[in-house]
Amino acid sequence: MKVKSIYVNLPVKDLDKTRAFWSKLGFSFNEQFSDDKALCLVLQEDLMYSMLITHEFFSTFTNRPISDSSTTQVLTALEVHSREQVNSIVRLALENGGTRYRESTDHGWMYYDSFADIDGHQWEVMFTDPTHIPL
Missing domain, CATH: 3.10.180.10 (2,3-Dihydroxybiphenyl 1,2-Dioxygenase, domain 1)
Incomplete structure (x- = not known):
């Protein structure tokens, strides 16, 4: 499918x-x-x-009922092409009315950061490099 x-x-x-x-x-x-x-x-x-x-x-x-910004209904994750792109999108979101709901996380092979948009929807922006996954 x-x-x-x-x-x-x-x-x-x-x-x-x-x-x-x-x-x-x-x-x-x-x-x-x-x-x-x-x-x-x-x-x-x-x-x-x-x-x-x-x-x-x-x-x-x-x-x-439509959930409000005080609850979590869904986490939407976006994969981008670089750590810099992760940082740029989250920085722009925070500068333009978004809020931080957790700090960035770096697992070596995966890096992600998060923001809530102006309606409280939670977004995770991530970069992965599978060549760095520990064996």
Whole structure:
């Protein structure tokens, strides 16, 4: 079984602030799938996206309450190409309204750092180098 692409759907409070936050981190949006109810954040073109959906519209897709920023519903991990890229994304997130919920971790072969975005969604950004996995 293989999937064509993945869309992680997350509720957000303010689309304008959400667009500004992710734009400042260097990400873009697929405008074809963005409107006044949702933004389509491009994580990897043709493969990975996050639909950032207003609370009102998000509630039409579920019969469960929407979790708030005081709870953890999901941890979304993004693998990037270098430790420097990990540090850059997390630094930009923190400079633009994101918050730190744990310190960075270095296992030698895997390095990651974390931030919560302006809606409290938790993101882990990681770099791995399998050639350094201890035998």
